[in-house]
Amino acid sequence: MTTLPPNMFAVIQTHDGYSGSATGPFIEDAADWLAEAELPVPEPGPGQVLIKLRTASVNPSDLHFIKGEYGQPRVKGTPAGFEGCGDVVATGTGAEALQGQRVAFVAAGSGAWAEYIVTQALMCIPLRPDISDEDGSAQVINPMTAMAMVDIARGAGDAFVVSAATSQLGKLMCSLGRDLGLKPIAIVRRADAVESLKELGAHEVLVTSDPDMMQKFAALSMELKPRVFLDAVTDQVSEQIFCSMPNGARWVIYGKLSPELPKLTQTGQLIFMGKRIEGFWLTKWMTSTPPADQMRVVGEVQARFADGRWKTDVSERLGLRDVVANLANALKKSDGKVIITP
Ligand SMILES: NC(=O)c1ccc[n+]([C@@H]2O[C@H](COP(=O)([O-])OP(=O)(O)OC[C@H]3O[C@@H](n4cnc5c(N)ncnc54)[C@H](OP(=O)(O)O)[C@@H]3O)[C@@H](O)[C@H]2O)c1
Known part of the structure; x- marks a missing residue:
C-alpha cells in the first residue's frame, strides 16, 4: 500500500460559477483565473478512486471552464483540469478493482491539475502498457x-x-474518416496545414482566408453531398458553409x-430543406450510450493509439508548478497539446 502525504500541490480556480460572457478558449495570463495552493490530499468516497498524476493535457474545455463559460459552474478553491493519466493509489468501496492500475481519467471530483485527483471509477479507463x-x-x-x-x-x-481541422480532434476525425472509407472535407485557417492534413486523411482541404473558399465549397458540396458538418468554430463562415450544404444537412456544433456569434441568414432552409442545427457534448453521449458500446469505443481508441494510427501531438511540456506562470505562453504554440507533469 502506498503511503500518502497529507498535502499536495495543486493549481486551483480563483472564481466561482459562470462569468456570464463567452470570449473563447484563450487566456492572456493564467493568474487571472488560477492560483497555486497546498491542499489536503483528497479521500476517495464510495465508487471513487484516488489517482497520483503522471500527465494531464490542456484542452480548450479547460480554458472555457476556468473562464466560467463552460457547461458546468466553477468551484473556487478546487483544482482545475478535466483530463489526465495516472496511477490509482487508493480506492473507495466498490472501486477496489482499479487499485494499482495506470488509468486515463476524466476528473469528476477534483481537477486534474494537481498531484492527486479523486474521480469516479466509472471515469477511469485502465491503459494498455x-x-x-x-x-x-x-x-x-x-x-x-x-x-x-x-x-x-x-x-x-x-x-x-x-x-x-488542424485541432487535435480535427486530425483524429480526418484520419478516422479516411480509414472508414469516408471523405472528410477539412476547413482550416492556415494554408500551410493543407498538405499535412491531406496526408492525414482529409479528402479536400479549404482555407478560410482564400477569397474563393465559399465557391470552392459550394462546388464540392454539389459533387460530394456532405450531410454532416462537425463544427468547432461556429462563426459566420460556419453558417455560410451550412447554407451551402444539401437538403437534410445537419450542422453539429460541438465547440x-x-x-463571434453567427447570424442565421437563411432560416427557410430549416423549414423547406429539412436542415437541422444541433449540439454535441461528450458528457451527454457518455450518459446516453450503453456501457457495452462505450467499451467497444474505448477498445478501438486504445488500439488506434497503440499501433500509431492516432497520436497526441505535443506542443509543450509544463511542470505543475509552472502552470500559473507559463500556461498562457505555452498555449501560444499551435498544433499540439500542452502536457502538464507533476
Ligand atoms: N463537445 C464536446 O464534447 C467536445 C469534446 C472535445 C473537444 N471539443 C471541442 O473541440 C474543439 C477542438 O478541441 P481540441 O482539443 O482538438 O483543440 P486543440 O488541439 O487545442 O486545437 C484548437 C485549434 O483550433 C484552431 N482554432 C482556434 N481558434 C480558431 C478559430 N477562431 N477559427 C478556426 N480555427 C481555430 C487552432 O488551430 P490553427 O492555429 O492551426 O488554426 C487551434 O490550434 C474545441 O472547440 C473543443 O472545445 C468538444
Whole structure:
C-alpha cells in the first residue's frame, strides 16, 4: 500500500460559477483565473478512486471552464483540469478493482491539475502498457468525441465537413474518416496545414482566408453531398458553409473556438430543406450510450493509439508548478497539446 502525504500541490480556480460572457478558449495570463495552493490530499468516497498524476493535457474545455463559460459552474478553491493519466493509489468501496492500475481519467471530483485527483471509477479507463503517458493524458475527451462524431457522419453518407481541422480532434476525425472509407472535407485557417492534413486523411482541404473558399465549397458540396458538418468554430463562415450544404444537412456544433456569434441568414432552409442545427457534448453521449458500446469505443481508441494510427501531438511540456506562470505562453504554440507533469 502506498503511503500518502497529507498535502499536495495543486493549481486551483480563483472564481466561482459562470462569468456570464463567452470570449473563447484563450487566456492572456493564467493568474487571472488560477492560483497555486497546498491542499489536503483528497479521500476517495464510495465508487471513487484516488489517482497520483503522471500527465494531464490542456484542452480548450479547460480554458472555457476556468473562464466560467463552460457547461458546468466553477468551484473556487478546487483544482482545475478535466483530463489526465495516472496511477490509482487508493480506492473507495466498490472501486477496489482499479487499485494499482495506470488509468486515463476524466476528473469528476477534483481537477486534474494537481498531484492527486479523486474521480469516479466509472471515469477511469485502465491503459494498455503500450500506450504512453502522454497519449494516456489525452485518451478520453478528444478520441471518444472523434469516434462518436464520425459515427454520426457515417450514418449520413460518404462525405462530411470538419472545421478547425488542424485541432487535435480535427486530425483524429480526418484520419478516422479516411480509414472508414469516408471523405472528410477539412476547413482550416492556415494554408500551410493543407498538405499535412491531406496526408492525414482529409479528402479536400479549404482555407478560410482564400477569397474563393465559399465557391470552392459550394462546388464540392454539389459533387460530394456532405450531410454532416462537425463544427468547432461556429462563426459566420460556419453558417455560410451550412447554407451551402444539401437538403437534410445537419450542422453539429460541438465547440466555440471563435468568440463571434453567427447570424442565421437563411432560416427557410430549416423549414423547406429539412436542415437541422444541433449540439454535441461528450458528457451527454457518455450518459446516453450503453456501457457495452462505450467499451467497444474505448477498445478501438486504445488500439488506434497503440499501433500509431492516432497520436497526441505535443506542443509543450509544463511542470505543475509552472502552470500559473507559463500556461498562457505555452498555449501560444499551435498544433499540439500542452502536457502538464507533476
Ligand atoms: N463537445 C464536446 O464534447 C467536445 C469534446 C472535445 C473537444 N471539443 C471541442 O473541440 C474543439 C477542438 O478541441 P481540441 O482539443 O482538438 O483543440 P486543440 O488541439 O487545442 O486545437 C484548437 C485549434 O483550433 C484552431 N482554432 C482556434 N481558434 C480558431 C478559430 N477562431 N477559427 C478556426 N480555427 C481555430 C487552432 O488551430 P490553427 O492555429 O492551426 O488554426 C487551434 O490550434 C474545441 O472547440 C473543443 O472545445 C468538444
